[in-house]
Amino acid sequence: MSLSILFVKVLEFMFVAGWIGSVIVLLLTGAEDVETLLDTKDETTH
Amino acid sequence: MSSTPNAPSGDNRVRIVVATSVMLTFISYWRAAAVILNDLGSSAFYAGGIAEQAIGKSAPWFVLGVMLFAFAVRAVYVESCSMFVRGGVYRVVKEALGGTLAKLSVSALMFDYILTGPVSGVSAGQYIAGLINDTIAMADTHGWVPSAVHRMFHGTPQVGVNGTAVVFAIAVTLYFWWENIKGIEESSEKALWVMQITTVMVVMLLGWSGFTLLKVGFHLPPFPTLANIHYSDESLGFWKHSSLPHRFGVLGLIIGFGHSVLAMSGEESLAQVYRELAHPKLKNLKRTAIVIGVYSFVFTGLVSLLAVMLIPDGVRMKVYSDNLIAGLAMNMVGPPVLRLAFRAFVVVVGFLILSGAVNTAIVGSNGVLNRVSEDGVLADWFRRPHKKYGTTYRVINLIVGLQLFTIIVSWGNIYTLGEAYAFGVVWSFVFKTISMLVLRYRYKGERNWKVPPNLHIFGVEIPIGLASVGMVLLSTAIVNLFTKSVATVSGIIFSVVFFAIFTFSERVNRRKHAHTLSQMKEQFQLQQAESVQRETVGIRPGNVLVPVRDYNTLNHLKWVLERTDTREQDVVVMTARISQFGTAAYGLSTDQIFSDYEQTLFTRAVSVAESFGKKISLLLVPARDPWSAVAQTAHNLESSAVVAGLSSKMTTAEQAFVLGSAWEAIPEPKQQFILQIVQPGGVVDTFRIGPHTPTMKNEDVVLLHRLWLNVTQEPGLEKVHHHDILTQALTRFARDFGAHDHEDIVKELRRQSAQAEPFPVRRIADQIHTVQPGPPRPDPDHDSTNDTSK
Numbered sequence: 132m133s134l135s136i137l138f139v140k141v142l143e144f145m146f147v148a149g150w151i152g153s154v155i156v157l158l159l160t161g162a163e164d165v166e167t168l169l170d171t172k173d174e175t176t177h
Numbered sequence: 178m179s180s181t182p183n184a185p186s187g188d189n190r191v192r193i194v195v196a197t198s199v200m201l202t203f204i205s206y207w208r209a210a211a212v213i214l215n216d217l218g219s220s221a222f223y224a225g226g227i228a229e230q231a232i233g234k235s236a237p238w239f240v241l242g243v244m245l246f247a248f249a250v251r252a253v254y255v256e257s258c259s260m261f262v263r264g265g266v267y268r269v270v271k272e273a274l275g276g277t278l279a280k281l282s283v284s285a286l287m288f289d290y291i292l293t294g295p296v297s298g299v300s301a302g303q304y305i306a307g308l309i310n311d312t313i314a315m316a317d318t319h320g321w322v323p324s325a326v327h328r329m330f331h332g333t334p335q336v337g338v339n340g341t342a343v344v345f346a347i348a349v350t351l352y353f354w355w356e357n358i359k360g361i362e363e364s365s366e367k368a369l370w371v372m373q374i375t376t377v378m379v380v381m382l383l384g385w386s387g388f389t390l391l392k393v394g395f396h397l398p399p400f401p402t403l404a405n406i407h408y409s410d411e412s413l414g415f416w417k418h419s420s421l422p423h424r425f426g427v428l429g430l431i432i433g434f435g436h437s438v439l440a441m442s443g444e445e446s447l448a449q450v451y452r453e454l455a456h457p458k459l460k461n462l463k464r465t466a467i468v469i470g471v472y473s474f475v476f477t478g479l480v481s482l483l484a485v486m487l488i489p490d491g492v493r494m495k496v497y498s499d500n501l502i503a504g505l506a507m508n509m510v511g512p513p514v515l516r517l518a519f520r521a522f523v524v525v526v527g528f529l530i531l532s533g534a535v536n537t538a539i540v541g542s543n544g545v546l547n548r549v550s551e552d553g554v555l556a557d558w559f560r561r562p563h564k565k566y567g568t569t570y571r572v573i574n575l576i577v578g579l580q581l582f583t584i585i586v587s588w589g590n591i592y593t594l595g596e597a598y599a600f601g602v603v604w605s606f607v608f609k610t611i612s613m614l615v616l617r618y619r620y621k622g623e624r625n626w627k628v629p630p631n632l633h634i635f636g637v638e639i640p641i642g643l644a645s646v647g648m649v650l651l652s653t654a655i656v657n658l659f660t661k662s663v664a665t666v667s668g669i670i671f672s673v674v675f676f677a678i679f680t681f682s683e684r685v686n687r688r689k690h691a692h693t694l695s696q697m698k699e700q701f702q703l704q705q706a707e708s709v710q711r712e713t714v715g716i717r718p719g720n721v722l723v724p725v726r727d728y729n730t731l732n733h734l735k736w737v738l739e740r741t742d743t744r745e746q747d748v749v750v751m752t753a754r755i756s757q758f759g760t761a762a763y764g765l766s767t768d769q770i771f772s773d774y775e776q777t778l779f780t781r782a783v784s785v786a787e788s789f790g791k792k793i794s795l796l797l798v799p800a801r802d803p804w805s806a807v808a809q810t811a812h813n814l815e816s817s818a819v820v821a822g823l824s825s826k827m828t829t830a831e832q833a834f835v836l837g838s839a840w841e842a843i844p845e846p847k848q849q850f851i852l853q854i855v856q857p858g859g860v861v862d863t864f865r866i867g868p869h870t871p872t873m874k875n876e877d878v879v880l881l882h883r884l885w886l887n888v889t890q891e892p893g894l895e896k897v898h899h900h901d902i903l904t905q906a907l908t909r910f911a912r913d914f915g916a917h918d919h920e921d922i923v924k925e926l927r928r929q930s931a932q933a934e935p936f937p938v939r940r941i942a943d944q945i946h947t948v949q950p951g952p953p954r955p956d957p958d959h960d961s962t963n964d965t966s967k
Binding site: 135145146150155159160163164168 | 245246248249252421425427428430431434460463464467628629630641642644645646647648649650651652653655656
């Protein structure tokens with residue numbers, strides 16, 4: 132395997148693994164976001 | 178030498194209280210979201226077109242992917258803002274990776290900010306030129322273009338799109354250059370208004386597009402597979418002749434993602450507005466992040482998708498590549514005139530939001546450069562204030578000069594501009610995220626929030642979420658280096674040049690600052706305080722607050738000292754160190770706030786006080802808005818009067834109005850005070866700030882008296898007072914104003930207001946009288962020849 136292909140493979144791994152992790156971030160923060168939006172205890176929304 | 182009342186004995190230095198927290202006017206998360214979306218939302222006008230030019234018809238999926246990923250990037254910003262080390266790229270990178278990488282990252286950020294202007298200005302120009310051409314073409318099909326004009330242009334007259342865009346971009350940039358030189362204030366009100374109009378357009382666009390899709394049917398764009406990605410000649414850059422992009426599917430995805438990443442430019446603004454957010458800050462920051470996330474996903478993401486679904490392939494890239502939303506408007510179902518009218522609306526909205534982005538680019542760049550200048554990595558020469566307007570005109574000139582150069586060199590090529598722009602965007606994100614990762618291990622203090630998920634193995638935290646975002650950004654940024662040759666070359670040259678300037682300036686400044694600091698320490702004793710409090714400054718209630726800015730105009734301080742016995746009433750000389758957009762995102766250290774300019778200013782003020790033999794207290798507060806700073810300081814110090822000089826930009830009445838407005842924004846309880854503005858000729862205008870007895874016209878007093886006479890003749894009402902009549906009248910007015918007579922009252926007041934004086938200050942700061950200065954108090958110790966401030 133040439134160096135350039137190894138380089139590309141590393142980049143691809145980073146991108147795919149990063150995306151899988153980012154989707155988990157989105158799911159976890161998304162649930163929290165809904166909670167934040169529903170919580171209207173303070174009165175700063177003017 | 179004068180000193181403050183509680184200066185330590187045996188120390189002749191003048192004490193200066195330096196407040197380290199920026200005095201801010203807090204804004205709701207809706208306004209904060211509007212400020213950010215003015216930058217972030219503007220990319221909807223060009224991001225889709227640029228991406229499709231690079232990678233073909235599957236581009237909208239990449240833009241949607243970027244907008245989805247932007248939610249995760251936002252989480253990184255929320256974590257960085259929730260930490261003790263708050264702020265944007267520069268501060269966070271410096272804390273984590275040191276000064277060298279911080280300078281590099283800020284160079285990339287400057288590249289991003291500086292290019293925001295040209296890309297937005299040129300895009301707005303493209304939309305305008307496209308509208309002009311299509312309007313003429315439509316008129317021509319109806320035979321409304323005279324044949325002589327037709328002959329003159331050898332066909333339908335058309336304007337050159339790129340040339341027009343360049344002229345427009347230059348004109349808008351020059352306009353905002355002058356506005357920034359004069360020192361316009363950033364207004365979240367204006368941003369909110371622009372976003373309201375934009376929202377109307379987005380709702381119409383989505384509704385009409387949805388209706389069109391139902392009518393004519395639709396096909397989704399091809400899914401982003403290697404077979405469906407069609408690279409243009411420019412989109413592969415240094416890999417143009419390589420087989421790699423054609424062999425690896427995921428690499429193709431990274432290339433496509435990299436060409437669409439500019440759709441999330443503007444995220445950095447989230448860190449900039451954080452300090453200005455109202456309580457509860459973290460929750461409001463999250464809300465802001467949600468609002469901008471959903472809005473930009475719908476606007477930028479869906480618009481790109483709809484464009485491919487609705488605009489025929491034959492014209493989409495050929496005619497509308499640089500004004501995709503206009504193309505969308507022209508390809509809805511409905512009468513052509515209605516579509517053209519909607520397109521005109523799109524152009525107006527585009528003009529507003531993109532022009533706003535041009536201004537944001539100048540203000541943002543100025544803020545970042547001021548910020549690094551405060552850290553000593555940009556020569557003080559750049560920060561020297563404009564003689565008349567007090568703005569950092571040299572920094573503004575540098576930024577605008579670079580922007581004009583970029584506009585002319587690109588000659589309206591939005592694709593090239595957009596590609597270069599993406600370089601700055603993605604690399605500033607990379608630096609930021611890597612720094613956040615490093616800080617997870619280096620910074621052990623409490624955080625209010627962390628990007629999830631985080632695993633703990635043998636007591637070691639593994640930040641899975643943060644690392645994931647970092648990996649996507651870093652892989653994209655590296656691939657961009659290969660596929661965007663123009664951006665890579667120009668970005669690297671720009672970053673290296675800026676890095677060299679920063680490094681050279683830092684060395685020069687280090688020597689110079691050491692000298693200044695030693696001088697300053699000999700003369701002044703700096704006392705750091707988190708906020709301005711009367712006890713901290715060591716003064717009594719009822720003091721006189723004297724705001725100063727320009728050391729050449731201290732006449733109002735002399736006027737105060739001539740008339741005040743400082744043994745009975747304290748005089749506080751304050752200056753507000755204006756922290757521009759972006760600067761407010763950071764906590765400031767004393768050395769950053771107290772520069773050699775402030776040293777000169779206070780030295781002059783002390784000289785004036787010495788010439789009168791009187792004591793003054795010195796106060797320095799960082800602030801976003803000088804008027805809010807004065808109002809808040811007067812409130813905190815329980816001042817009875819504020820004495821100011823005449824502004825170079827406003828009349829005395831206007832000054833009173835803005836100070837009154839700033840006072841109105843202070844939460845209750847608050848006390849009123851007198852504002853006196855000393856004009857150069859010695860005339861002094863006096864205003865009351867806060868609710869107070871209004872000046873009554875003579876005829877109103879007569880009318881009140883006549884009513885009182887009539888009322889007291891009624892049986893049982895003999896003991897009614899004049900004020901009872903007023904109470905009854907005001908109660909009735911309040912009731913009518915809140916009910917059925919509202920419109921009539923407003924109309925009548927408008928009519929009266931039109932006949933009255935032109936300025937609207939009466940509501941808040943009613944001018945009570947104008948006085949000529951009386952004879953100064955006899956002061957045998959005062960020798961005018963000692964006055965060095967002249």
